[in-house]
Amino acid sequence: MTQKIANDVYWVGVRDASLVVFDIVVPTEHGTTYNSYLIKGEKHNVLLDTSKKDFSETYFANLEEICPVKEIDYVVVHHTEPDHSGALKELLQRNPDITVIHSRPCRKFLDNLLNQDFKSWVISSGDTLDLGGKTLKFFVTPFLHWPDTMMSYLEEEQILFSCDFMGAHYTTEKTDSILNSALSEEDHKDMVEAFEFYYSMIMRPYNEHILKAIKMLDELEIRMVAPSHGMVMDKNPQQFYEWYREKANNYLVRLQSKRATIVYASAYGNTARVMEFVREGMEDAGVEVDVFDTSSAPMEQIINSIELASAVVFGTSTINAKAPEPIFSVIANLVVLNVSGRKAAVFGSFGWSGEGITMCEDLCRAMHMKLEQEPFRVQMTPSDEQLDQAREWGYGLGLKVLG
Ligand SMILES: Cc1cc2nc3c(=O)[nH]c(=O)nc-3n(C[C@H](O)[C@H](O)[C@H](O)COP(=O)(O)O)c2cc1C
Ligand SMILES: [Fe+2]
Numbered sequence: 001m002t003q004k005i006a007n008d009v010y011w012v013g014v015r016d017a018s019l020v021v022f023d024i025v026v027p028t029e030h031g032t033t034y035n036s037y038l039i040k041g042e043k044h045n046v047l048l049d050t051s052k053k054d055f056s057e058t059y060f061a062n063l064e065e066i067c068p069v070k071e072i073d074y075v076v077v078h079h080t081e082p083d084h085s086g087a088l089k090e091l092l093q094r095n096p097d098i099t100v101i102h103s104r105p106c107r108k109f110l111d112n113l114l115n116q117d118f119k120s121w122v123i124s125s126g127d128t129l130d131l132g133g134k135t136l137k138f139f140v141t142p143f144l145h146w147p148d149t150m151m152s153y154l155e156e157e158q159i160l161f162s163c164d165f166m167g168a169h170y171t172t173e174k175t176d177s178i179l180n181s182a183l184s185e186e187d188h189k190d191m192v193e194a195f196e197f198y199y200s201m202i203m204r205p206y207n208e209h210i211l212k213a214i215k216m217l218d219e220l221e222i223r224m225v226a227p228s229h230g231m232v233m234d235k236n237p238q239q240f241y242e243w244y245r246e247k248a249n250n251y252l253v254r255l256q257s258k259r260a261t262i263v264y265a266s267a268y269g270n271t272a273r274v275m276e277f278v279r280e281g282m283e284d285a286g287v288e289v290d291v292f293d294t295s296s297a298p299m300e301q302i303i304n305s306i307e308l309a310s311a312v313v314f315g316t317s318t319i320n321a322k323a324p325e326p327i328f329s330v331i332a333n334l335v336v337l338n339v340s341g342r343k344a345a346v347f348g349s350f351g352w353s354g355e356g357i358t359m360c361e362d363l364c365r366a367m368h369m370k371l372e373q374e375p376f377r378v379q380m381t382p383s384d385e386q387l388d389q390a391r392e393w394g395y396g397l398g399l400k401v402l403g
């Protein structure tokens with residue numbers, strides 16, 4: 001099934017209602033769509049993205065309904081993740097004369113994806129393609145969410161083809177339409193939830209880049225947003241766009257923050273005791289501190305706090321030569337944030353070898369966090385003297401957080 005969404009603009013994508021997990025870690029309660037669009041001009045026909053390879057048969061059948069592949073002149077690859085570029089190789093096999101339009105960083109990805117020669121046009125922001133009666137304008141918007149991401153804007157129809165930005169893993173069998181204006185109120189609520197969840201799982205690490213893109217896109221009149229997943233937003237596109245701006249502002253909030261997040265795991269209360277004094281020291285230095293015990297704090301709260309903190313402090317026990325699982329779990333969940341360059345420090349109590357502390361430090365380094373000082377280690381139960389030292393260690397760290 002295909003759909004005309006504006007004058008000479010067609011949705012030719014595919015629905016994947018049965019998808020339950022996307023990219024290994026993203027649950028997709030409402031399935032998803034792989035959106036592809038065809039624009040027919042008086043001079044040229046241009047295809048925007050393709051689909052996941054597994055859906056090639058349906059995809060090409062849809063596409064041929066609107067335009068024979070032989071009559072397509074250009075394909076815009078907004079991003080090379082295989083959910084959108086999976087059918088590209090077959091497209092070029094069917095018509096090797098098609099010119100691939102892409103960003104500069106995309107070139108290498110395309111070479112590695114296709115392993116063949118192809119006609120290529122590297123665009124810069126502001127470049128336009130005259131389709132005959134229609135003008136497509138391009139924007140390079142890196143890291144939304146890959147280095148190669150770009151977007152297109154159809155001037156005459158005021159449609160922003162936004163790639164994964166403003167996307168949602170959502171589809172429903174209750175309507176054949178791809179437009180959000182066709183959803184019932186109840187389904188629209190589900191769609192909005194999926195839209196927000198998509199941001200929190202996929203776009204959230206890139207707030208800084210969202211703000212950069214928005215600065216460029218603000219010049220556009222946007223009547224419709226056509227992302228690469230989920231519904232095309234003809235109803236209230238501006239509202240969704242502003243929602244993104246507000247979320248992305250968290251990046252600026254964090255830059256000005258004087259906050260630290262302490263996350264700790266403690267079996268017998270030794271690391272917990274050290275934590276109290278580290279916290280006191282940091283607060284004495286003037287830092288606002290959020291503390292989370294991994295055995296009771298909801299993961300979402302921990303991650304939300306880290307998002308807005310200028311430093312992350314891990315307190316860890318050592319169990320069987322490792323940091324305990326909840327510490328690894330917090331680190332794994334940092335996948336939805338960008339912690340590169342973030343200030344960090346580690347403390348903990350151990351019995352005889354203390355690998356938990358070392359592992360935690362190694363992982364911080366691997367995530368390009370900035371370890372501010374040597375870890376604070378205590379063997380078994382901290383003495384009063386060690387607790388004083390913990391406070392001093394926290395105070396010194398606090399000054400670095402503020403500095
Ligand atoms: C099951 C278990 C395994 C442990 N394995 C280690 C270990 O491999 N290396 C080590 O340095 N300490 C080990 N310890 C000792 C604890 O790290 C030590 O008692 C520490 O003070 C506990 O701090 P906590 O109360 O904050 O958890 C182990 C303790 C338990 C209970
Ligand atoms: Fe993607």
Ligand SMILES: [Fe+2]
Pocket residue numbers: 081083084164228229
């Ligand atoms: Fe995608």
